[in-house]
Amino acid sequence: MTMGTNVAPERRGTPDWVWLAGVPVAAVVWWLVYDQLIPFSEWVTSLLPVARDSHTGEAIAFFVYDVPKVLLLLTGIVFVTGVLRSWFSPEKTRAILAGKREIWGYPLAALLGVLTPFCSCSSVPLFIGFVSAGIPLGVTFSFLVAGPMVGPVGLGLLYGLVGWEVATLYLAFGFTIATVAGWILGRMSLERYLQDWVRELNAGPTGGLLEERLTFVDRIKIGLEQVREIVGKVWIWVLVGIGIGAAIHGYVPEDVMLRIMGGEAWWSVPAAVVVGIPMYTNAAGVIPIVEALLGKGAAIGTTLAFMMSVIALSLPEMIILKQVLTLRLIAIFVAVVSAGILATGFLFNAIL
Amino acid sequence: MKIVKVYGPGCKRCETTEAMVKDAAAKLGVVVSVEKVTDPRSIAVAGVMSTPGISVDGKLVHAGGLPDAARLEGWLST
Numbered sequence: 001m002t003m004g005t006n007v008a009p010e011r012r013g014t015p016d017w018v019w020l021a022g023v024p025v026a027a028v029v030w031w032l033v034y035d036q037l038i039p040f041s042e043w044v045t046s047l048l049p050v051a052r053d054s055h056t057g058e059a060i061a062f063f064v065y066d067v068p069k070v071l072l073l074l075t076g077i078v079f080v081t082g083v084l085r086s087w088f089s090p091e092k093t094r095a096i097l098a099g100k101r102e103i104w105g106y107p108l109a110a111l112l113g114v115l116t117p118f119c120s121c122s123s124v125p126l127f128i129g130f131v132s133a134g135i136p137l138g139v140t141f142s143f144l145v146a147g148p149m150v151g152p153v154g155l156g157l158l159y160g161l162v163g164w165e166v167a168t169l170y171l172a173f174g175f176t177i178a179t180v181a182g183w184i185l186g187r188m189s190l191e192r193y194l195q196d197w198v199r200e201l202n203a204g205p206t207g208g209l210l211e212e213r214l215t216f217v218d219r220i221k222i223g224l225e226q227v228r229e230i231v232g233k234v235w236i237w238v239l240v241g242i243g244i245g246a247a248i249h250g251y252v253p254e255d256v257m258l259r260i261m262g263g264e265a266w267w268s269v270p271a272a273v274v275v276g277i278p279m280y281t282n283a284a285g286v287i288p289i290v291e292a293l294l295g296k297g298a299a300i301g302t303t304l305a306f307m308m309s310v311i312a313l314s315l316p317e318m319i320i321l322k323q324v325l326t327l328r329l330i331a332i333f334v335a336v337v338s339a340g341i342l343a344t345g346f347l348f349n350a351i352l
Numbered sequence: 353m354k355i356v357k358v359y360g361p362g363c364k365r366c367e368t369t370e371a372m373v374k375d376a377a378a379k380l381g382v383v384v385s386v387e388k389v390t391d392p393r394s395i396a397v398a399g400v401m402s403t404p405g406i407s408v409d410g411k412l413v414h415a416g417g418l419p420d421a422a423r424l425e426g427w428l429s430t
Contacts, residue, residue, distance in 0.1 A: 089402065089415075090401040090402045090415075091401060091402075091415065094401065118402055122360075122361070122363075122403040122416075124392045125359075125392060125395045125396055125400055125401050125402070125403055126401045126402065128395075128396035128401075129396060129399070130401075132396060197393055201393075201396060201397070222417075225417075323392050324392070
């Protein structure tokens with residue numbers, strides 16, 4: 001702007017360069033803090049009047065270490081994901097998938113399910129939008145399963161808290177389940193089990209929306225907005241999850257864990273899936289529990305099955321989908337996805 | 353008078369969007385009637401896939417997430 005040192009410049013807020021420079025600065029600060037978490041948690045625990053190696057001391061150390069760690073990871077992942085996802089939208093995804101009828105539609109839908117931003121509160125309009133544009137039901141299901149199950153938040157936390165091996169296995173199998181479950185559901189021609197009014201809807205107006213042009217600074221702002229919204233919403237689940245994880249870490253004896261969730265107990269995999277369905281939390285809340293379970297010697301297949309079930313099969317989500325799917329279709333959907341999760345659980349317990 | 357519709361099943365963001373529309377209209381001095389559309393069928397028919405969505409005088413201008421305040425004023429003032 002050339003004019004006006006004494007005239008207030010038109011209020012545009014922070015200039016662009018502050019945003020662009022702020023991201024690397026924030027990344028460095030983030031890294032420095034992240035690097036100090038172990039000494040910090042040991043120091044906090046040493047201030048408390050409990051022995052470090054007692055049950056309570058172990059639990060407290062777990063809690064004090066995990067809370068800042070998970071919140072930091074969550075913030076970083078949500079920001080990066082928010083920026084990346086600003087290049088995708090359900091409308092674009094629908095346009096891509098609408099042309100794909102062949103077999104590649106399923107893995108593509110699973111991939112786009114991971115990349116496309118959508119919250120569970122808009123899964124109904126999204127579902128209708130897909131089906132009415134002629135995207136096969138099975139492909140739509142691949143999309144809807146992959147979204148929550150292989151979400152970046154879950155993968156990133158699994159990577160940070162448990163390790164890259166488990167994170168990679170989880171990614172591969174979550175992706176496979178989403179693809180194969182969608183394909184199986186597609187082969188069953190279930191269109192007749194949609195609610196009547198959904199079947200009668202013909203392709204709605206597509207492409208009515210003009211695309212909004214975004215600058216890179218806009219995308220940074222979208223990322224920050226996502227952090228504010230998602231971290232603001234899930235922090236309570238994170239605390240609850242870490243609390244449960246800390247209790248398991250400090251108090252549950254290893255031999256008990258081995259008996260309940262060890263590889264020997266074959267029934268533990270289906271039990272983990274059944275227990276996981278009514279549990280409603282998100283990846284950020286369940287992964288500290290996964291971390292504690294694995295640390296106590298729970299079998300990896302059983303633990304992964306539990307995690308997948310908690311994240312991918314949620315009761316509230318099914319109640320929302322009841323508006324567009326008949327109960328019968330929901331039951332078939334749950335059965336197929338559960339079968340995939342069970343297979344993953346048994347397979348891992350058998351080979352690892 | 354402009355007819356603005358806010359599409360969304362009633363989540364928190366949809367309510368915030370409705371409030372933002374009213375604020376922006378009051379600031380610009382534009383007379384608007386704001387209607388909230390919560391029925392999934394009507395949302396789908398309007399072509400909205402990610403909520404909240406906004407239409408002004410029957411034209412869909414926004415879908416997915418909270419609208420940008422400056423853009424919102426642009427839609428209301430044209």
